[in-house]
Structures are given as C-alpha cells and as structure tokens.
Amino acid sequence: MTHEFKEIIESYTIARQQGIPAVMATVVDVEGSSYRRPGVGMLILKNGVSKGAVSGGCVEKEVFRQAQSVFETGIPKIMTYDGKYRLGCEGVLYILIETFDIDEKVIAVIQRQLATRAPFEITSLYHKKEQSTIDMGSIVRFKTGQEFPFSNTLDFETISHQTLLESFQRKMQPCFRLVIIGTEHDAVQLCQLASATGWEIEIIGSPKNPKRLNEFPGASKVYNLSPEDLKISHVDHQTAIILMTHNFAKDLLYLQAIKEYAPIYIGLLGPARRREKLLTAFIEYYPEIRDEFLEAIHGPAGLNLGAETPQEIAISIIAEILSVCRNQNPIPLQQKDGAIHDDHKRKSRHVFSPKT
Structure with a gap:
C-alpha cells in the first residue's frame, strides 16, 4: 500500500499548490469480509476529485458524501458501511475520515523518506462508535523519530489522556x-x-x-x-x-x-x-x-x-x-480455505503515546 500513499502525497501536493482542501478516508477496521483490507486510503479533494480507493468502487460515493461534513467542520469522523444490507457482502467497514493538511516542509520530509526506501508506520486513532470528535486522527512515524499528523487539528496532548481509543497501526514497507x-x-x-x-x-x-x-x-x-x-x-x-x-x-x-x-x-x-x-x-x-x-x-x-x-x-x-x-x-x-485476505493488521485498545 506504500505506492498508494506515495501517489496520494503526490496528488495532495498539487492540490495544496492550487489551494484545494483535502480530507483522507482510511479503512481502520473490518468485521467479516471486504474487497480490500484495513489500511487502504482515499484522498478526497473539495473539488470532487479523489485519489485511491477504499473498496472496489461500491463504497466510495458514500464516503464522499460523509466527507462533506469534515470539509465544513474540520472535525474527524468515523463512518460504518454495512455491506450485508447494501451489497450482499458479509463485511462491515469502519472508515476514519479526517482533514488532510500537511505543509510543504512535511511533504519534503515524507518524499525524502520514501526515496530512501526506509520502512515507516502509520497509526490511526479512532472510536469505533460512529461519531465525530477531535481526538481521532492518523500519524506518520519514521524510524528517524520524526512524526507528523495528517492534520494540525490532531492534539497529541489530548490524545495522550484518552483510554478508550482504538489504535490501528500498519507498517509500510518500501514501494515494491x-x-x-x-x-x-x-x-x-x-x-x-x-x-x-x-x-x-x-x-x-x-x-x-x-x-x-x-x-x-x-x-x-x-x-x-x-x-x-x-x-x-x-x-x-x-x-x-x-x-x-x-x-x-x-x-x-x-x-x-x-x-x-x-x-x-x-x-x-x-x-x-x-x-x-x-x-x-x-x-x-x-x-x-x-x-x-x-x-x-x-x-x-x-x-x-x-x-x-x-x-x-x-x-x-x-x-x-x-x-x-x-x-x-x-x-x-475457489480452492482456498477461509478468507481471501490473511489478516496482517495489528489492532489494540490502548493509549497512543506520542514522543516528547
């Protein structure tokens, strides 16, 4: 998924230069089966253009509709999408939608890290209950110790006192x-x-x-x-x-x-x-x-x-x-037993501890 993140950064860079606001939608959890695994992301621009996908195309319209309130308020939200009733699938998707707002210096750091082919991590913090709240969001963390939130509305100090946050962490390998x-x-x-x-x-x-x-x-x-x-x-x-x-x-x-x-x-x-x-x-x-x-x-x-x-x-x-x-x-x-995708995600209920 690193190549998708790289493409999102490239698209966001152009959008930022043009003054177009953006939000990010990330699948942070799945119950049952889904087209794609947790960790996939989708950049949505205010002008209606998007980059990436969270499913095979069936969920994206609803994600775009739900993203409008984040554009208006800047407050992250969690949305659920139950494929059982809408698509006949068995999965329930939990999607974190948050403002994507990083400056040029951070973009430059991320691009340099990607160029060195060094692994990094992205941690998304969220409440599983469908709601909007300022204490949710995602953070990119590099092995150099540098870490950056997707949005400047993410308050590290507030998050450090939370005890009921879900944390979804994915290790991002270099682009293949x-x-x-x-x-x-x-x-x-x-x-x-x-x-x-x-x-x-x-x-x-x-x-x-x-x-x-x-x-x-x-x-x-x-x-x-x-x-x-x-x-x-x-x-x-x-x-x-x-x-x-x-x-x-x-x-x-x-x-x-x-x-x-x-x-x-x-x-x-x-x-x-x-x-x-x-x-x-x-x-x-x-x-x-x-x-x-x-x-x-x-x-x-x-x-x-x-x-x-x-x-x-x-x-x-x-x-x-x-x-x-x-x-x-x-x-x-059709000959494979069990789920199509092996579950590689690591999820836990714990407080995220930002570096000081």
Missing part, C-alpha cells in the same frame, strides 16, 4: 521495485503491466544501444550501463530483478554483476535448459556463491498460465513475483 535488465519489446510490455500494479520500474540497458525514458511507459528510471558498471541502490526484499537481454553472454555477465545483492526474486527468461546452462557457467566462476542468492533465482520466470504473447508472459512473471513476495502457493481462489 522491479529492475528489468533488457530493453527488447517484451521488456516494454513487462514494464507497462508491472507499472500498472503500482510497482516502481527501473530499466537497465546497454550503453552500446542507449535507451531513453520515454521508450518505456511506466518506468521511473532508465540506465544504460555495462555489467561492469552496474550498481543498483537500496536492493532489499522489496526488490525483484529480471534478466531478459535475450543474449546468453550478457545475462551471465549481468548475473555476475548482481551476485552481492539480495533481492527477493531474480527471474531468468528462457527455457529450463538455458537456465541450467547459465547457472552452471555462473557457479564455475563463483563456486562459493551464497545459497540465498541461488534460491532467489526463478527460471523460466513466470507461472504456468499457458502464456504465449509478450503481454501474457509479462502477466505470468508478475503473478510469480507476487506469489514469491507474499509466500503463497498459487491456486484458484
């Missing part, structure tokens, strides 16, 4: 990033589709045939680097790398270039025989390579979906990366 090494037509398709998921896409091309950013819709960066010059910053477990140069020797050299990194996924394009040949040659050069590095390699990249076209192959690769990141064994949802 896909590094594509290769610049052929299928790399463009993978870039476009992966970007549509909200991933940050970086393209690595050869300096002998340099590429420009506008040739890869959805990419944030394009580098034209030889294997010996390749350096990828902030490689973490929110980073996947796929080798798709369509050249065995180049793939081998780039694989050697990333051997010290620890991405969660490394994809190799091509059949299993090519993978075995590539890994055999690689291990001959580096017999002491870490087991963790080899275990991250997936080849042929992608799930067995019967994919044939470059677009379908890209979908199968994205699906496999998601299954690896979420530690899932892909099966049809």
Whole structure:
C-alpha cells in the first residue's frame, strides 16, 4: 500500500499548490469480509476529485458524501458501511475520515523518506462508535523519530489522556521495485503491466544501444550501463530483478554483476535448459556463491498460465513475483480455505503515546 500513499502525497501536493482542501478516508477496521483490507486510503479533494480507493468502487460515493461534513467542520469522523444490507457482502467497514493538511516542509520530509526506501508506520486513532470528535486522527512515524499528523487539528496532548481509543497501526514497507535488465519489446510490455500494479520500474540497458525514458511507459528510471558498471541502490526484499537481454553472454555477465545483492526474486527468461546452462557457467566462476542468492533465482520466470504473447508472459512473471513476495502457493481462489485476505493488521485498545 506504500505506492498508494506515495501517489496520494503526490496528488495532495498539487492540490495544496492550487489551494484545494483535502480530507483522507482510511479503512481502520473490518468485521467479516471486504474487497480490500484495513489500511487502504482515499484522498478526497473539495473539488470532487479523489485519489485511491477504499473498496472496489461500491463504497466510495458514500464516503464522499460523509466527507462533506469534515470539509465544513474540520472535525474527524468515523463512518460504518454495512455491506450485508447494501451489497450482499458479509463485511462491515469502519472508515476514519479526517482533514488532510500537511505543509510543504512535511511533504519534503515524507518524499525524502520514501526515496530512501526506509520502512515507516502509520497509526490511526479512532472510536469505533460512529461519531465525530477531535481526538481521532492518523500519524506518520519514521524510524528517524520524526512524526507528523495528517492534520494540525490532531492534539497529541489530548490524545495522550484518552483510554478508550482504538489504535490501528500498519507498517509500510518500501514501494515494491522491479529492475528489468533488457530493453527488447517484451521488456516494454513487462514494464507497462508491472507499472500498472503500482510497482516502481527501473530499466537497465546497454550503453552500446542507449535507451531513453520515454521508450518505456511506466518506468521511473532508465540506465544504460555495462555489467561492469552496474550498481543498483537500496536492493532489499522489496526488490525483484529480471534478466531478459535475450543474449546468453550478457545475462551471465549481468548475473555476475548482481551476485552481492539480495533481492527477493531474480527471474531468468528462457527455457529450463538455458537456465541450467547459465547457472552452471555462473557457479564455475563463483563456486562459493551464497545459497540465498541461488534460491532467489526463478527460471523460466513466470507461472504456468499457458502464456504465449509478450503481454501474457509479462502477466505470468508478475503473478510469480507476487506469489514469491507474499509466500503463497498459487491456486484458484475457489480452492482456498477461509478468507481471501490473511489478516496482517495489528489492532489494540490502548493509549497512543506520542514522543516528547
């Protein structure tokens, strides 16, 4: 969800420059099933424009209607949406709606933190009973110790004396990033589709045939680097790398270039025989390579979906990366026991203690 928060910050920055007031709606709790999990947010502007979503589209009109009182009073409110009676779903959503009003300095700090790919937390404080009250709101907290409320109406001192507040905390990981090494037509398709998921896409091309950013819709960066010059910053477990140069020797050299990194996924394009040949040659050069590095390699990249076209192959690769990141064994949802979404949220009844 970090990429959604990043997009909300970008949209809010533009709105603030234009003098357009904004409120934020956040799903802080769900009873039963829902289209999306708690933690999703939706920025609503006074001019009727919105960014993000709290459901599949069925709840947003009601959220917009309820947000009007927050625009008028500045007082946060909690609203409930019972899907059982309105949609035939089983879930009841609890949505916190609050003013979103942060200044340019705070925006700059948030953008710098996002750029460093450092995890952070957002804590939302609320009363589960449907009401409007000034002691509800959300706070962003970074590992540096910096913390900022969504709205300057949130009074830390008042909140510190509350004993009946619900607290919903979510840990926000860095935006997921896909590094594509290769610049052929299928790399463009993978870039476009992966970007549509909200991933940050970086393209690595050869300096002998340099590429420009506008040739890869959805990419944030394009580098034209030889294997010996390749350096990828902030490689973490929110980073996947796929080798798709369509050249065995180049793939081998780039694989050697990333051997010290620890991405969660490394994809190799091509059949299993090519993978075995590539890994055999690689291990001959580096017999002491870490087991963790080899275990991250997936080849042929992608799930067995019967994919044939470059677009379908890209979908199968994205699906496999998601299954690896979420530690899932892909099966049809109709065969899954229990809820569609595993409950990762951490919620407790306690007093939020701001730093002093």
